[in-house]
Amino acid sequence: MSFLNYLINGVSLGSVYAIIALGYTMVYGIAKMLNFAHGDVIMVGGFVVFTLSTRMGLSPVAAVLISIVVCTCLGMTIERIAYKPLRSATSLAVLITAIGVSYFLQNLALILFGSDIKLFTSVVKVKPLVIADGQITITGETIVTIIACMIIMIVLTTFIKKTKAGQAMLAVSEDKGAAELMGVNVNATISLTFAIGSGLAAIAGVLLCSAYPSLNPYTGSMPGIKAFVAAVFGGIGSIPGALIGGILLGVIESLSKSYISSQMADAIVFSVLIIVLLVKPTGLLGKKISEKV
Amino acid sequence: MAMLEVKDLEVNYGVIKAIKGVSFEVNEGEVISLIGANGAGKTTILHAVSGLINKAAGSVTFEGKDITKLPAHKIVYMGMSHVPEGRRVFAQLTVLENLKLGAYTRKDKTEIEETLKKVYTSFPRLEERKNQLAGTLSGGEQQMLAMGRALMAHPTLILMDEPSMGLSPIFVEEIFNIIKEISASGTTVLLVEQNAKKALSISDRAYVLETGNITLSGDAKTLMNDESVKKAYLGE
Numbered sequence: 001m002s003f004l005n006y007l008i009n010g011v012s013l014g015s016v017y018a019i020i021a022l023g024y025t026m027v028y029g030i031a032k033m034l035n036f037a038h039g040d041v042i043m044v045g046g047f048v049v050f051t052l053s054t055r056m057g058l059s060p061v062a063a064v065l066i067s068i069v070v071c072t073c074l075g076m077t078i079e080r081i082a083y084k085p086l087r088s089a090t091s092l093a094v095l096i097t098a099i100g101v102s103y104f105l106q107n108l109a110l111i112l113f114g115s116d117i118k119l120f121t122s123v124v125k126v127k128p129l130v131i132a133d134g135q136i137t138i139t140g141e142t143i144v145t146i147i148a149c150m151i152i153m154i155v156l157t158t159f160i161k162k163t164k165a166g167q168a169m170l171a172v173s174e175d176k177g178a179a180e181l182m183g184v185n186v187n188a189t190i191s192l193t194f195a196i197g198s199g200l201a202a203i204a205g206v207l208l209c210s211a212y213p214s215l216n217p218y219t220g221s222m223p224g225i226k227a228f229v230a231a232v233f234g235g236i237g238s239i240p241g242a243l244i245g246g247i248l249l250g251v252i253e254s255l256s257k258s259y260i261s262s263q264m265a266d267a268i269v270f271s272v273l274i275i276v277l278l279v280k281p282t283g284l285l286g287k288k289i290s291e292k293v
Numbered sequence: 294m295a296m297l298e299v300k301d302l303e304v305n306y307g308v309i310k311a312i313k314g315v316s317f318e319v320n321e322g323e324v325i326s327l328i329g330a331n332g333a334g335k336t337t338i339l340h341a342v343s344g345l346i347n348k349a350a351g352s353v354t355f356e357g358k359d360i361t362k363l364p365a366h367k368i369v370y371m372g373m374s375h376v377p378e379g380r381r382v383f384a385q386l387t388v389l390e391n392l393k394l395g396a397y398t399r400k401d402k403t404e405i406e407e408t409l410k411k412v413y414t415s416f417p418r419l420e421e422r423k424n425q426l427a428g429t430l431s432g433g434e435q436q437m438l439a440m441g442r443a444l445m446a447h448p449t450l451i452l453m454d455e456p457s458m459g460l461s462p463i464f465v466e467e468i469f470n471i472i473k474e475i476s477a478s479g480t481t482v483l484l485v486e487q488n489a490k491k492a493l494s495i496s497d498r499a500y501v502l503e504t505g506n507i508t509l510s511g512d513a514k515t516l517m518n519d520e521s522v523k524k525a526y527l528g529e
């Protein structure tokens with residue numbers, strides 16, 4: 001029965017990775033860049049909720065909503081100030097800028113909150129589910145995380161498939177010039193993508209901090225890297241790929257921690273990534289990216 | 294007043310001067326051809342007109358408004374559509390999704406449906422394949438889709454960049470018939486073609502472009518009988 005427990009924990013952790021991976025994958029698909037500051041937006045989301053809810057006693061729901069708004073604005077601002085001027089620069093220049101933004105956010109949090117670990121009060125008020133005569137316990141955080149991930153996936157997929165803005169995103173991801181010729185404002189579309197990705201990062205931050213209630217300025221970096229791996233794993237640019245990659249990664253990590261060794265877990269996760277990329281370089285669901293001029 | 298007026302247009306790619314002061318105009322209802330050898334600058338001119346690239350000098354006026362500095366996505370709203378070189382359909386989207394993106398600038402759903410019906414009448418193959426991914430269409434079908442997609446915006450002026458490129462003779466014939474239809478329905482056409490003979494045969498006037506300069510212009514019929522044009526572009 002403990003296997004089922006580990007599996008459920010893995011799916012829950014993987015759901016958080018999947019939500020973060022969506023931001024990576026959408027921004028990559030549409031702006032063709034790796035936004036390495038994405039992980040730190042998670043941390044910002046966490047600190048906003050910590051300040052409003054744990055410290056100031058605001059209701060968790062209000063704190064989460066404000067956190068989403070703050071991160072959405074932050075994402076759009078980062079794009080506007082740091083990345084937009086580099087639209088025609090080399091991808092290396094953009095990557096270095098993204099790393100710079102990441103350090104900037106971490107150091108800003110360091111100045112504002114210090115480096116000590118904050119104890120985050122979970123925002124989830126759902127009762128744990130005990131089944132099979134107490135042999136399996138599913139925490140409220142786990143339930144909320146998995147449900148949130150499913151809802152986000154459904155809403156996002158519908159948005160992209162059914163709305164004009166969603167179709168414009170797909171058009172931009174394939175061919176910016178041709179999308180412009182349809183009347184699509186490419187800059188606005190990229191901005192919208194950052195907004196969605198960063199809003200999701202806030203949600204991921206809250207879920208992550210609720211399940212693992214410690215928060216410091218570096219909280220976002222490891223989950224950020226793992227989610228990036230998940231995005232590559234599933235096929236960067238693909239939304240279902242982010243889901244599958246995220247969940248697989250979470251499950252592999254949880255099972256390795258439980259059955260092999262917690263120190264080795266990350267090494268195992270990255271080994272699996274390398275093997276997948278050797279067999280299928282575009283990731284599990286990745287499409288062949290044809291270079292367009 | 295001309296519908297489209299290009300004055301002293303210059304375009305540079307870095308230090309390369311691709312267009313060196315080109316002026317031409319397109320009047321409402323006309324079919325105008327721009328002919329020239331590979332690398333003459335035809336695509337560059339169309340990109341400059343539709344706002345996809347920056348101009349180094351000169352001006353572009355469309356329907357009496359200065360659009361020199363306007364970005365491409367705003368120019369589409371004014372009624373100019375551009376069928377780009379190499380089709381550039383959205384390969385991962387279906388035929389219908391591509392066509393709907395063509396109508397991105399429009400709001401009225403019933404009007405869009407009407408235009409869609411018209412496009413399907415001109416290109417029955419597109420209706421047969423409406424749920425197929427655009428990337429899996431044949432080259433000729435992709436060209437039809439690119440044209441249909443541009444027509445979905447209900448343009449007053451349509452720019453077409455080598456619509457017959459790489460197509461079999463039957464498809465070429467079909468594409469040129471459709472250009473004639475488009476013109477007959479009241480849309481003004483600015484056509485860039487390698488197939489100068491065909492292009493001139495359906496055009497009112499034409500401009501001949503040589504390495505960034507217009508060297509010859511006039512009535513399409515006159516140009517067809519011009520000795521230098523015959524030798525350089527008509528293979529006679």
Ligand SMILES: Nc1ncnc2c1ncn2[C@@H]1O[C@H](COP(=O)(O)OP(=O)(O)OP(=O)(O)O)[C@@H](O)[C@H]1O
Binds near residue numbers: 309311335336
């Ligand atoms: N992105 C670019 N960067 C640098 N030079 C370019 C670029 N695009 C075009 N050129 C150059 O500008 C000139 C004009 O190119 P353009 O594509 O407009 O020619 P074209 O008349 O459309 O040719 P074709 O018939 O082969 O399509 C060419 O010399 C080309 O090499």
Ligand SMILES: [Mg+2]
Binds near residue numbers: 378454
């Ligand atoms: Mg060309």
